[in-house]
Amino acid sequence: MHPYLRATFWISLYLLLVQAPLFVLLLGPKPAGSGFWFDLSLALGFAATTMMAIMFLLTARFQRATAPFGIDLVYYFHRLTAIGAFAFATLHPLLLFREEPALLGVMRAGTLPLHLWTGLVAWMALAALMTSSLWRQQLCIHYDAWRVAHLLLALTALLFGTAHIVEVGHYTTGPWKTGLWLAIALSCLAVAVRVRLVKPLQLLRRPWRVIRVIEERGSAWTLVLRPEGHGGFRFLPGQFAWLTLRSSPFAMREHPFSISSSAAVPREIAFTIKELGNFTRRIGEIQVGERAWLDGPYGTFSIDISRAPGYIFVAGGVGIAPIMSMLRTLAERDDGRPLLLFYAYHTWERTTFREELEALRERLDLNIVYVLSEPPTDWTGERGLLREEIFARDLPADRAERECFICGPTLMITVAEQALARQGIPPTHIHSEIFDLV
Structure with missing residues (x-):
C-alpha cells in the first residue's frame, strides 16, 4: 500500500475511534433533553475520555501504525491531543456549572456524591499529568520518575x-452502553500490559552487549552494541531505537537514541549520545561488556524511504548522529549521488565526527558547510547561527529535486525548515527528526 494511503487509513481510523462512542450512545432510548449546553458538556466529556483512551494506542509503538508518519511525529501528535483532551475535560464541568449553578454549592459543601468525586479525581489526575509533562524540565522532575508517574x-x-x-448514567443506561465504556477502559489496560509486561519480556530474551565505548568530540560518546544469542534486527539508515542500560526492560528506563552506524553492517549497532540530560550525562561511565536491550527500529527519517537524485542534510550538535548513519551507509554502498551537509556547532574543537566527515569527502560526492557560533580567529567559513543567508549562498542549483533531512535543536529545525522552503525546496521534500520527544 502507498504510504499516503496508509497514512489516510490510520488517520481515518483514529477519527472513527474518537467519534464512534458519541454516535453509539445516541442509539436506543435517550434521556430527557436538558438543553444544548448540557448535551454539549456531556459530548465534551465523552470525547475527552475517548481521546485519553486512544492516547494509550498512540504511545504503544505499533510499528505498522507509526510507519507512515514516524514515531516522533506520533508522539508530537500525542502531546497536542492530550492538550485538546484536557481542554475538553475542563470545559465539561464549566458548562455544567453554567447550566446548573447548584452543583457549585454541592462542591463547596465537601460532601461529593460518587459520580462527582470520580469526575474530580479524573480531572485532577489529568491536570497533574499535563503539568508534569509540559513543564517537566522547569519543575526539575527526573525523566525516569516522570515516566512512571505519567503512566x-x-x-x-x-x-x-x-x-x-x-x-452519571446519561446516555449510558443499559448494559451494552455501560459495557462499551468498560470495554474501552479494559482495552487500554490491555495495551498497558502489552507495553509494560509482554514487550519487556520479549526484550529480555534478546539481550545485546556493549562491545566498544568511544569518546567523541563535544562531550559525546559512541556505544557499539552486538546482539547476544540472536540475530539482532535490520534497520534503515537514519532510524532510531529505544535503549535500556543498567536496568531491566521492566523498569521503564528506556531512552530513544538515533542509530549512528551504517545500515550496511546491521550485526553491530552504534549510538552516539551527548552528555545532556539526567541519563546521558553519565553515559561515559558505561563499560565494555555491559548488557543492554533495544526496542526498534523506529522512524521514517531515512534516505531509503525518501529516494532522490541527491540529498541535503542539516545537522545541529548531536543531531549529526542519524545523518552519520546515512552518510556511512552511502559510503558503504559506493553511492555517487551529490550530497551537501550544513553542520552547525559552537566551536571547531568540539565538533563531533569532524575527522570522519573529512574522510567521507574522499569516499562520497560530499560538500560540507560548517557553521560555527564561536569560531576561532582564523576561521574562514560560515559564522554565527544557521540562517537563510547561509542556505542562499550554498544551496545547489538543483535544490528543488533533492530531499532534505534536518536534525537538531527544535529552534534550529524551525529556522531551517522555513529557510529551505523559501529557497525553493518543496515542503514535501523536507524531513525533520524531533529528538526531544517529551
Missing part, C-alpha cells in the same frame, strides 16, 4: 473518568 496518572484519569461516566 499511573494516565491510568487514574482514564479509569476514574470511565467510572464517572457510568455513575
Whole structure:
C-alpha cells in the first residue's frame, strides 16, 4: 500500500475511534433533553475520555501504525491531543456549572456524591499529568520518575473518568452502553500490559552487549552494541531505537537514541549520545561488556524511504548522529549521488565526527558547510547561527529535486525548515527528526 494511503487509513481510523462512542450512545432510548449546553458538556466529556483512551494506542509503538508518519511525529501528535483532551475535560464541568449553578454549592459543601468525586479525581489526575509533562524540565522532575508517574496518572484519569461516566448514567443506561465504556477502559489496560509486561519480556530474551565505548568530540560518546544469542534486527539508515542500560526492560528506563552506524553492517549497532540530560550525562561511565536491550527500529527519517537524485542534510550538535548513519551507509554502498551537509556547532574543537566527515569527502560526492557560533580567529567559513543567508549562498542549483533531512535543536529545525522552503525546496521534500520527544 502507498504510504499516503496508509497514512489516510490510520488517520481515518483514529477519527472513527474518537467519534464512534458519541454516535453509539445516541442509539436506543435517550434521556430527557436538558438543553444544548448540557448535551454539549456531556459530548465534551465523552470525547475527552475517548481521546485519553486512544492516547494509550498512540504511545504503544505499533510499528505498522507509526510507519507512515514516524514515531516522533506520533508522539508530537500525542502531546497536542492530550492538550485538546484536557481542554475538553475542563470545559465539561464549566458548562455544567453554567447550566446548573447548584452543583457549585454541592462542591463547596465537601460532601461529593460518587459520580462527582470520580469526575474530580479524573480531572485532577489529568491536570497533574499535563503539568508534569509540559513543564517537566522547569519543575526539575527526573525523566525516569516522570515516566512512571505519567503512566499511573494516565491510568487514574482514564479509569476514574470511565467510572464517572457510568455513575452519571446519561446516555449510558443499559448494559451494552455501560459495557462499551468498560470495554474501552479494559482495552487500554490491555495495551498497558502489552507495553509494560509482554514487550519487556520479549526484550529480555534478546539481550545485546556493549562491545566498544568511544569518546567523541563535544562531550559525546559512541556505544557499539552486538546482539547476544540472536540475530539482532535490520534497520534503515537514519532510524532510531529505544535503549535500556543498567536496568531491566521492566523498569521503564528506556531512552530513544538515533542509530549512528551504517545500515550496511546491521550485526553491530552504534549510538552516539551527548552528555545532556539526567541519563546521558553519565553515559561515559558505561563499560565494555555491559548488557543492554533495544526496542526498534523506529522512524521514517531515512534516505531509503525518501529516494532522490541527491540529498541535503542539516545537522545541529548531536543531531549529526542519524545523518552519520546515512552518510556511512552511502559510503558503504559506493553511492555517487551529490550530497551537501550544513553542520552547525559552537566551536571547531568540539565538533563531533569532524575527522570522519573529512574522510567521507574522499569516499562520497560530499560538500560540507560548517557553521560555527564561536569560531576561532582564523576561521574562514560560515559564522554565527544557521540562517537563510547561509542556505542562499550554498544551496545547489538543483535544490528543488533533492530531499532534505534536518536534525537538531527544535529552534534550529524551525529556522531551517522555513529557510529551505523559501529557497525553493518543496515542503514535501523536507524531513525533520524531533529528538526531544517529551
